[in-house]
Amino acid sequence: MLRLPKFDYVAPPDLAGVLGVLSDRGEGARVIAGGTDLVPNLKRRQFEAAVLVSLHRVDSLRGVHGTHGSGLVIGALTPLDVIANHPHVQEHFRALSEAAGLVATPAIRTRATLAGNLLADTRCNYYDQTEPWRESLGWCMKAQGTICRVAPSSPRCLAVSSCDTAPALIALDARARLASPTGVREIALRELYRDDGIHYLDMARDEVLTEIALPPLGPTRSTYLKLRRRGSFDFPVLGVAARVSRAADGAVADARVVLTGIASRPVEIPEAAKLVGALPSDDAIAEVARAAEQRAKPLDNTDLTIVYRKRMARVYVARALRRCL
């Protein structure tokens, strides 16, 4: 079998302990939550870690708190399975429960955490390979090399943001709370992501994502649709989160469409705002869907073909918005 490289492993009892190790061990330290993304990547030698700092003893980071009226706070270490099956999330933050319930497989979802999904490494089928495979093809800039194998003229890495929960949470206006040895900061979740396959997170090395806050949204429907070859296991090659909030008269008060699997970060479709202020119509939805197709620029580094994935952005956005009516 593929063996893990050697590393130290610590599991401090509280967040302060975790932050302490991160600050002491510097570059070589990596946080591990469920490990379902990190461990296979380590086995394939995609990166190194001198020490893994486990969060599993930090119980304060688990759980779903709050209500629809006041907003929800979800601990970063909450398993995806819990989120997918949480009655309140299912009823009021549907896109999130659907997205969490479509990650990987049932067994993995009992282990994998919300933070682990939100911070999962970007994916590329030139990069998610063993060391001998990558050596045969030639190293890429994300690991050991200097050029991007997908588009050799690209100045940056084009690995793909492949987390299902991020677009759902961004569509629901989620905020992220981050802790570091110097304090705590809170940002809109969308600000966490950068369009760069290597530096895909706007997050310091000694920061830990601790919780996600969902604001109350009023009368709202949301959904998440996932394109992939099979009904289980697979990462999204396109994911579409949509949210439509309605005013008392039925007019659209707010609308969001966020895509994943087509760039190095989740991509918001600003044309969704055109739905606001009127009753939703087929024409208006079609216009947003066309805009999404324009903005989707998939590359040949995931499953399925580029032309197909781009075309499906239109189909999936239209279907997602219709499900929100």
Add this chain to the structure above:
Amino acid sequence: MSQDLSVVGRPGPRVEGIAKVTGQFTFVDDLAVPGMLTAKILRSTAAHARIRSLDTSRALTHPGVKAVITGKDLPTCYGIMPTGEDEHALAQEKARYVGDAVAAVAAVDEETADEALKLIGIEYEPLPIHMDVASALLGPGEPIHETRRAANVHKAVALEFGDVDAGFAAADYTREDLFFYEGSTHLPLEEHGALAVPEGPDRVTLHSSTQNPHYVHRAVAKVLGLPEGHVRLVAVPVGGGFGGKCDPFPHEIVACKLALITGRPVKITLTREEVFYAHRGRHPVLMWLRGGYRRDGSMTALHFKTMLDGGAHASYGPAAIYYTGALQTVTYRIPAYRFQGLRVFTNKPPCGPKRGHATPQPRFALEVHLDKVAHDLNMDPAKLRLQNLSRPFTMTVNHLRITSNGLRECLETVLRASNYAAKRGRLPYGRGVGLAVSSYMSGAGLPIYWNDMDHSQVFVKADRGGGVTVYTGATEIGQGAHTVHAAIVAEVLGLQTGDITLVTADTAAAPVDLGSYSSRVTFMSGNAALAAARRLRAMIAEASAERLEAAPEELEFREGRVYARSRPDHGLTFREACGLAEARHGNVLASGSYRPPQLGGPYKGSGVGPSPAYSFSAAVIELRVDSETGQIHVERVWLAHDIGKAINPVLARGQVEGSVYMGLGEALMEESAYRKQLLKAPSMLDYKSPTMMEMPDVETFLIESTDPEGPFGAKEVGQGPLLPIAPALANAVYDAVGVRVDEVPITPAKLVKALQSLAAGKGGRVGPERLPGFSYPEPTRVEPPPESYGHPAAADGTDGGVAAHAGQ
């Protein structure tokens, strides 16, 4: 006879089932012995390259490393077929594909072996790389193998049975079609493994997860330069084979060599990625065919051309090339038939015998072609097939002997169960039904190396304690070989399967069986077990007759007792009878064997295709197509399979469902796709094989045609039911949305492209446009045999007495 059976035909549990589901069962990677070393193989990162230098000195001095070997240590070539011995356990002067084995290390543990692999220095001189048939045929530069033929042509064959030109001249209508069937791999859950234990300086025992211990035994002894009697081969029951563990492999030979060098046991278990490089999977095949038909749909002639992308070695290729042409005639009466086949070498892991062995590809082409013909002739596709169906107890135009044949019953059963006639062409847009039929062999009629010996031998022993042990070379690969042997022997001796002990697939303990390939075990080893058990029963009956005051032939063996038919209340326990037998005979040991009858026509290449009996399948698939996304949702599969007689209907149904699953994988998504010289997705996650979420309900019908030569009338079920799945699915897609995707897998992207083509008035077809240029040899003309070979059951011209037991 069947109402008298008490074990055969009943849905008993697997004999090793509880051990498997409780984790007691031992697979090869579970084996551990004192002093054991772990071996790892260094694999080529170049697809085609001369090895300019290979330096193992640093690896050899790495602490914990006990031996390092290279191609120099294993210079003898081997290969599964005598006509294709083009492999070496470790590359000699060049590597032929990414993943080719180059060197091997034995060390105290896996980490140390991994570290040592990185210390091996290797320099490659790149050679031209050929990744498909067209490129291989153009072949600039050094060929992949030196052959006597044109560059990279492994083999080209051409045969003609009857007068094909006359057949086409007599046709009212002809149609030509082109198809492509993508390559795919077996994806067994168990990675290949081997444990070699040295027994002194010149003897070794190899435990291996192989389907074919006999052929591996021969190859290992040959390469090690040892007498076969010095190599003991134990085939550990396999955790999934599907044809992927049929060849002798480098890791098996390397483990033995390292064990002999170090004097210590050596274990090697492939990684998942290495399993993809071991491969021997489905050949990618390009196909062209032309069929001639009369107005009533009856076929007058068929011309079939195939081009197989063989990968880097011959493997089973010399057989595979003929298999792409052999079995078309077993389902349909084709009066004149021309077949031309080509197999080329490419710089990819070698292709080989995946479930159905090079017959699913031509079956896909033929069954989709017939669907188009029916459409052109404005005929029901079912009626077109019925019009041309083969008959029981006849000879085909290419000299294949058909015995029992329940194809008509299979076809009529699925048509009825699926309500095909009411659905075809009548379901709403986006929904459709498709039909296909097929046939497969119950074991190859000829062994892989020519000889006149038995294909299967079985010993059965009884002892004074009433214990019965079956010794067979047959290998359990999950298909139920153990349970089938136990059932056959238990039936004859009046026992239950749980009363039988099995010693299997150990060359030191069991006689020869050629292996778990070509769906041969139930038919061939089952017949040998039946013969052995009957002889054993006769020995026990002879010894019991006096005590029971009856003639031996009057004795019944039932429910653990032996008694005279006329006095059922007066009897012996089986244990008592065994005691009498041991007192009379000494050893109560009987042997049985099986060798197929002389089969095959008077031509070169006739060794591929003959079988003592053929199974038949028919399938209807109903599905939904999302015309916006091209996604296919298979709703239901009806599959009827002529199994002759189900020894165990639960196991049989499992084989049918497993075949449907694997067939759907090939039809919908599986592909051995490459990126430059590399397999694009050599992992369980990225090589897409269906999950439970894609698996539809399957309605299985076992049709029992009672073959005159099979044990209790049984025929094969392990491979045949895969064959109609891909074409039935393609035909259902056409019925649903009116487009033709003439290649598998039928991906959503291809379907969207075909739908766009239809909407633009451009025909609505996606598929290959032409065959690469190649001059096939002129066909050898062979006279067809008379259709009847004089079997009494065929005399009345009916389809024989077939009892259909449907819908269990």
